[in-house]
Amino acid sequence: MKSENAVELRDIEMHFNMSKEKFDSLKELFLRFVTRRLMFEDFIALNKVSFDIPKGDVFGIVGLNGSGKSTILKIISGILTPTKGKVETDGTIAPLIELGAGFDLDLTARENIYLNGSVLGYSKKFMDEKFDDIVEFSELREFLDTPMKNYSSGMVARIGFAIATITKPDILIVDEILAVGDFKFQEKCEQRINSMINGDTTVIIVSHSIDQIERLCKHCAWLEKGKLKMIGDAKEVCNAYKNQGTN
Ligand SMILES: Nc1ncnc2c1ncn2[C@@H]1O[C@H](COP(=O)(O)OP(=O)(O)OP(=O)(O)O)[C@@H](O)[C@H]1O
Ligand SMILES: [Mg+2]
Numbered sequence: 382m383k384s385e386n387a388v389e390l391r392d393i394e395m396h397f398n399m400s401k402e403k404f405d406s407l408k409e410l411f412l413r414f415v416t417r418r419l420m421f422e423d424f425i426a427l428n429k430v431s432f433d434i435p436k437g438d439v440f441g442i443v444g445l446n447g448s449g450k451s452t453i454l455k456i457i458s459g460i461l462t463p464t465k466g467k468v469e470t471d472g473t474i475a476p477l478i479e480l481g482a483g484f485d486l487d488l489t490a491r492e493n494i495y496l497n498g499s500v501l502g503y504s505k506k507f508m509d510e511k512f513d514d515i516v517e518f519s520e521l522r523e524f525l526d527t528p529m530k531n532y533s534s535g536m537v538a539r540i541g542f543a544i545a546t547i548t549k550p551d552i553l554i555v556d557e558i559l560a561v562g563d564f565k566f567q568e569k570c571e572q573r574i575n576s577m578i579n580g581d582t583t584v585i586i587v588s589h590s591i592d593q594i595e596r597l598c599k600h601c602a603w604l605e606k607g608k609l610k611m612i613g614d615a616k617e618v619c620n621a622y623k624n625q626g627t628n
Contacts, residue, residue, distance in 0.1 A: 382469040382471065383433070384471075385435055385436055386433045386434065386435055386436065386469075386471065387434050387435065387436045387437075387438070387470065387471055387472060387551065387552050387583035388433065388434040388457055388468075388469070388470050388471075388552070388583070388585070389433050389434075389467075389468070389469045389470075390430055390431055390432055390433070390453075390456075390457070390466065390467075390468050391431050391466055391467040391468075392429050392430075392431055392465065392466040392467070393427050393429070393430040393431065393453070393456060393463045393465070393466035393467075393468060394425065394427055394428060394429060394430075394463060394464050394465035394466055395425070395426045395427040395449070395452050395456065395461065395463050395464055395607075396423050396424065396425055396426070396464040397423075397424045397426055398422070398423065398424070399422050399424045425607055426449050426452045426607050427449045427452055427453060427456075427463070427607045428606075428607045428608050429466075429608070430449075430453065430466075430604070430607070430608065430609050431466075431609070432602055432609060432612055434583060434585065434600075435583075436471070436472075436551075436581065436583055437578065437581045437582070437583060438583055438584075438599055438600055439574070439578055439583075439584045439586070439597050439598045439599050439600075440583070440584065440585045440586070440598060440599070440600050440601065440602070441585075441586050441587070441588065441594035441597070441598035441600070441601040441602070441615055441618075441619075442454070442585065442586070442587045442601070442602050442603075442604060443587075443588075443589075443591065443594060443601060443602075443603050443604070443618070443619065443622050444603055444604035444605060444610075444622075445605070447606075448604040448605055448606060448607065449604045449606075449607040450556070450587045450604055451478065451556055451557075451587065453604070454476070454478055454554050454556050454585065454587060455478065456468055457470060457474070457552075457554065457585065458474055458476035458478065458554055459474070460476070460478070470552065471551070472550070472551025472552055472583075473550045473551045473552070474550060474551070474552045474553075474554060475501075475545040475546070475550035475552070475553050475554065476545075476554040476556075477541055477542060477545050477553070477554060477555045477556065477558045478554065478556045478558075479556075483497050483500060483541070484496070484497065484529055484537065484540075484541070485529075486528065486529045486530040486532075487528055487529075487530060488528065488529065489525065489526045489527060489528055489529065490519075490521060490524060490525050490526075490527065490529055490532070490540055491525045491526055493529055493540065494508065494512060494515055494516075494540070494544060495508055497544050498511075498544070501544075503548075511547045514543075514547060515540070515543040515544055515547060516543075518539075518542075518543040518546075518569070518573075519536075519539040519540050519542075519543040520539065520566075521536060521539060521540065524536065534561045535561045535562050535563060535566065537561075538558045538559075538561045538562050538566075539562065539566060541558065542555075542558060542559075542562075542570055542573075546573055546577070549577055549582050550582060551582060551583065552582070552583045552584075552585065553574070553577060553582055553583070553584045553585070554584075554585045555574075555584065555585070555586045555587070555588075556587045557587055557588060557589070559571075559586075559588065559590075559593065560588060560589065560590060567593075571593075571596070571597060574586075574597060575597070584597075586598060591619050591622065591623055594615060594619055595615055595616055595619045598615040599614075599615055600612070600613065600614065600615055600618075601613070601614075601615040601618040601619060602618070603618050603621065603622050
């Protein structure tokens with residue numbers, strides 16, 4: 382891959398098997414299964430998607446529900462392997478993809494901060510040093526010893542974002558997570574993202590807030606039904622996306 386790129390995607394296809402039929406009972410499903418008459422439909426969630434994301438870019442991905450945005454982020458993060466095509470990435474990746482992923486919600490936030498740190502490969506000593514930063518950024522000191530299952534989705538997002546950004550990853554991936562934070566927290570996250578940009582982190586953001594994409598991103602891709610519809614300057618792509626169907 383080219384040294385100036387953080388991510389290269391070539392002809393990415395993602396197929397999912399979806400059962401075509403509905404069954405009245407488990408028995409019927411079982412019978413169809415053993416008699417091999419179970420039909421699956423091949424659903425193409427991503428169809429020959431190719432693009433590059435240069436190092437240090439803040440790159441947005443927009444598209445309607447089900448257009449393949451989260452799927453492509455999972456492929457870039459290595460959580461999903463594409464059915465076809467080639468994905469290459471350069472550097473460490475911090476994926477903020479699903480709320481609560483990486484947390485054991487029965488544990489308290491305090492316990493989860495250490496758990497998450499060890500999953501990310503950080504030592505206890507390092508986490509001791511960063512602990513106050515994380516708590517301060519998330520503004521959840523009073524709730525540190527509450528099991529996270531009692532947190533609101535915004536509170537989970539606060540802790541997740543605070544942990545993912547304690548060190549500067551080479552590539553930060555943010556899927557809709559900012560959307561659940563209140564406006565003040567969104568502002569704080571945007572500031573932190575901006576400070577990372579200056580520190581050459583590549584940031585990839587999926588959001589239904591087009592304002593947010595326009596504010597933060599240099600470049601943007603628009604996915605439509607699993608295909609790359611447009612890519613380029615964030616403002617131009619966002620304008621075209623907003624005006625779809627009106628001309
Ligand atoms: N594990 C899976 N099994 C089957 N189908 C899936 C799976 N994951 C995603 N899909 C399908 O792939 C398509 C793209 O899903 P994806 O989650 O990437 O959309 P999205 O653009 O992130 O949508 P949203 O804006 O709602 O988050 C959808 O039709 C979805 O049903
Ligand atoms: Mg999604």
